[in-house]
Amino acid sequence: MDMSKLQSFLDYMGGIVWGPYLLIPLLLGTGLYLTFRLGGIQLVRLGAALRLGLIKRSDGDADGDISQFQALTTAMAATVGTGNIVGVATAISIGGPGALFWMWVTAILGMASKYAEAFLGVRYRTTDEVGEKNGGPQYYLERGIPGAFGKFLALTFAIFAVCACFGIGNMTQGNSIASNLERSFMIPAWVTGLLLAVLTLVVLVGGIKSIGRVTAGLVPAMILFYVAGALYILIANVGAIPGAFAEIFGSAFTGSSAVGGFVGSTIMIAVQLGVARGIFSNESGMGSAAIAAASAQTTHPVRQGLVSMTQTFIDTIIVVSCTGLVLITTGVWNEIDPATGEQLSAAIMTGQAFTHGLPGQWGHWIVTIGLVLFAYSTILGWAYYGERNLERLVGHGGVMPFRIFFSLIVFIGCTMQLEVVWSFSDVMNGLMAIPNLIGLLIMSGLIARETNFYLKHDPKLEANRAEIEAFMKGEPGWEEWKRDERMSS
Numbered sequence: 001m002d003m004s005k006l007q008s009f010l011d012y013m014g015g016i017v018w019g020p021y022l023l024i025p026l027l028l029g030t031g032l033y034l035t036f037r038l039g040g041i042q043l044v045r046l047g048a049a050l051r052l053g054l055i056k057r058s059d060g061d062a063d064g065d066i067s068q069f070q071a072l073t074t075a076m077a078a079t080v081g082t083g084n085i086v087g088v089a090t091a092i093s094i095g096g097p098g099a100l101f102w103m104w105v106t107a108i109l110g111m112a113s114k115y116a117e118a119f120l121g122v123r124y125r126t127t128d129e130v131g132e133k134n135g136g137p138q139y140y141l142e143r144g145i146p147g148a149f150g151k152f153l154a155l156t157f158a159i160f161a162v163c164a165c166f167g168i169g170n171m172t173q174g175n176s177i178a179s180n181l182e183r184s185f186m187i188p189a190w191v192t193g194l195l196l197a198v199l200t201l202v203v204l205v206g207g208i209k210s211i212g213r214v215t216a217g218l219v220p221a222m223i224l225f226y227v228a229g230a231l232y233i234l235i236a237n238v239g240a241i242p243g244a245f246a247e248i249f250g251s252a253f254t255g256s257s258a259v260g261g262f263v264g265s266t267i268m269i270a271v272q273l274g275v276a277r278g279i280f281s282n283e284s285g286m287g288s289a290a291i292a293a294a295s296a297q298t299t300h301p302v303r304q305g306l307v308s309m310t311q312t313f314i315d316t317i318i319v320v321s322c323t324g325l326v327l328i329t330t331g332v333w334n335e336i337d338p339a340t341g342e343q344l345s346a347a348i349m350t351g352q353a354f355t356h357g358l359p360g361q362w363g364h365w366i367v368t369i370g371l372v373l374f375a376y377s378t379i380l381g382w383a384y385y386g387e388r389n390l391e392r393l394v395g396h397g398g399v400m401p402f403r404i405f406f407s408l409i410v411f412i413g414c415t416m417q418l419e420v421v422w423s424f425s426d427v428m429n430g431l432m433a434i435p436n437l438i439g440l441l442i443m444s445g446l447i448a449r450e451t452n453f454y455l456k457h458d459p460k461l462e463a464n465r466a467e468i469e470a471f472m473k474g475e476p477g478w479e480e481w482k483r484d485e486r487m488s489s
Contacts, residue, residue, distance in 0.1 A: 003420060010423035017430035027285050030437045031109025034116050037448040042111035045306055046313065048461045053307035062465065063485055064297030065133050068307045070212030071296035075289040075308060077215040078169065078381025079282050079315050080223060081374045082176045085367065088323040089349040092333045097244070098252035100324040107316035110284025111309045116440050116447050118308030120144060121290030122301035123450075123481055129396050132208060135294025136385075137161075137287035138392040141439040144446070153435040154392075157287060160432040161389040167425030169382020170406060171413030173375035175421075178414035184368045193414030196376070201407035204383050205400075208295050211380050222373035223319060229366040230322035233330065233357030240329040247328060282315040286429060287436035291388050292381070299465045300472070301481065302454040306461065323350055330356045379410060450477040 017023055035042065057069035066074070091099040117137065124143040125135030138161070142154035174196055178189040203210050234241060283289060289308050298304040327333040332353035337344050344352060354363030387402050413421070440447075457463070457471040472478040 007420050007423060010420065010427055014423055014426045014430070017427055017434075023430050023433060026437050027106065027113075027433065028109055030285060030440055031106075031111075031113045034112035034440065034444060034447070035109060037444050038112055038115070038451060041115055041306075041451070042108065042309055042313075045455070045459075045461075046111075046310070048459070049306035049310050050313075052303065052461045053310050059297055059299045059303065060465070062297040062299045063133075065208050065295040066212035066297065067216075068296045068298055068304055070216045071292050071304065072307050072311055073215040073219040074208070074212055074295075074381055074384065075292040075311050076219050076223075076314065076381075077211075077377035078288060078292070078385060079311060079378070080219065080319060081173060081378030082371060084226075084315065084319045084323060084374060085350045085371050086176065086346055088320050089327060089333075089346040092324060092327055093343060093346050093349060096251045097247040097324075097328050097333065098250070098254075100321070100328075101248050101252035103316060103320055103324070107282055107284065107312050107320075110282060110316075111312045113285040113437070113440060114282075114289055114312045115305045115309040116444070117285070117287050117290040117436060118293035119301045119305030119447055119451065120440075120443060121294040122296065122298060122304045123477075124484075125294040126484070128391065133295045134388060134391065136291035136388060137436045137439060138291075138389050139294075140290070140443075141435060144443045145439060150439075153439055157432060157435045158389040158392045160428055160435075161288070162386055162393065164425065164428035164432055165382045165386030165389075165406070166409055167421050167428055169378055169385065170409050171421045172425055173378045173382075174410045174413035175416070177372050177375045180368050180371050184364065189415045190411075193411035196379075196414060197407045197411040199376075200379055200383065200410050201403065203380055204387075204403040204407065208384060211384055212295075215377060215380060218373065218377055222370060222377065223314070226366060226370040226374075227319065227322050229354060229358060229363070229370075230326050233326050233354065233363075234322070236357060237329040241325065244325055244328040248324075282312040282320075283429075284312045285437050285440075286433045288382075288385050288432070291385050299468050300454055300478075302451050303461060305451075326350070326353045326357060332356060446477070450475075453477075 053068060053072050058067040064071075088100070088103070091103065095102075120140040121135040121137075124140035125133050126139060128134045138154050138158040140154075141157060142150045144150065145153065174193065177196060178192040181187040181192050182189055203214050289311060293304050293308045296304045296307070298307075327349060330353045332344065332349055335344050335349075335352065336342065351364055351367040354367045355361075357363055358366065383403065383406050386406060387399050390398050390402050453475060454472070458468065463471075
């Protein structure tokens with residue numbers, strides 16, 4: 001196959017999917033509509049959601065496979081990846097600092113979408129033949145939208161998700177790990193690939209409980225490690241922060257230009273890059289987080305929906321903002337590579353910014369280690385997403401062969417060039433989001449009705465199981481959910 005022709009085709013498809021007439025208005029429009037219907041839930045209930053997810057962490061003896069916190073960290077594992085380091089640099093290097101503003105907008109509106117899809121993931125979850133909870137768009141689109149159209153949306157989502165897991169969640173992540181370890185520590189790519197494939201398989205064989213245990217320990221530690229380094233740089237450059245925000249907000253609406261190879265950024269490019277890299281980073285609207293949410297031990301779908309919503313806040317408003325502000329305050333986003341006379345490539349830009357901002361080799365080590373941990377956690381999260389969707393398509397018998405095959409593909413990703421795979425990933429991510437967003441719009445009435453009723457009785461998310469059973473008794477949506485839970489158990 002002529003790879004140049006395939007690359008051109010994927011670039012063309014990516015331009016359509018991520019262009020101004022399809023996914024960008026659909027993403028932003030769905031998030032805005034859900035924000036309105038849910039009364040700004042991502043702002044009004046954020047404090048209670050963070051307290052439930054990060055402090056309380058569990059609904060005790062509720063049905064499910066893993067705790068709410070483990071479901072949250074599994075979803076965060078899949079989202080906090082190379083997009084938080086390289087993706088942010090790509091958006092800012094091409095779209096200017098204003099792209100960071102549009103990543104924030106995507107995140108804030110996307111929190112409503114993330115809530116809605118996680119709510120539906122729990123609301124319509126099932127139990128498979130080995131007793132594990134299974135849910136996500138591949139189920140709720142069919143069960144929540146009657147007829148052939150719902151089934152069509154569910155199947156197309158499942159197919160695109162399986163395809164996407166080998167790109168965004170496997171080969172691109174493995175390649176980022178291998179290339180960074182080779183550049184930083186002279187570790188051959190094949191050694192990294194072999195070790196990574198074995199570690200991945202060991203974790204995946206244990207299923208969601210194994211993944212949940214690993215991510216519950218790994219994800220908080222890696223985020224704190226990376227954010228601590230970024231905060232040190234921002235404190236050291238505190239005088240540059242007001243100017244950075246002025247640049248971000250100013251160029252978001254006027255476009256901006258940089259020296260060297262950067263020839264100019266229009267507002268549309270800033271919006272397009274901000275939205276595309278925003279969803280690549282936090283996956284709001286893609287439906288993927290609903291798959292992890294469906295496995296959570298929770299006493300009501302609203303509770304897990306709110307916990308899952310905090311994932312987007314942590315990913316973008318905290319981690320992505322740290323990366324973007326470090327790039328802007330250190331001036332590296334606008335720096336020229338003396339070797340080429342052009343703007344620094346996005347692949348090394350964040351590392352260069354941390355090296356500028358931290359003493360010795362600390363900046364280099366933090367970015368390298370952070371990227372390795374971020375990317376590995378993404379592999380684990382997306383492996384789970386892939387197997388759940390494959391199970392929807394072919395049954396539980398396909399799960400173990402998938403885990404082995406997925407682990408082998410990690411090795412291949414570490415040892416080959418992946419320009420085509422990156423483009424393929426962008427297209428698949430976009431195609432995943434389309435059926436899910438359509439479904440969220442169609443089911444928005446149900447989401448709003450059941451959410452509003454629950455929060456009317458438990459606004460601070462402090463009710464215990466008995467209290468929830470008491471005030472929900474007789475509600476049609478509650479009775480349907482409980483009936484389905486009993487039938488599938």
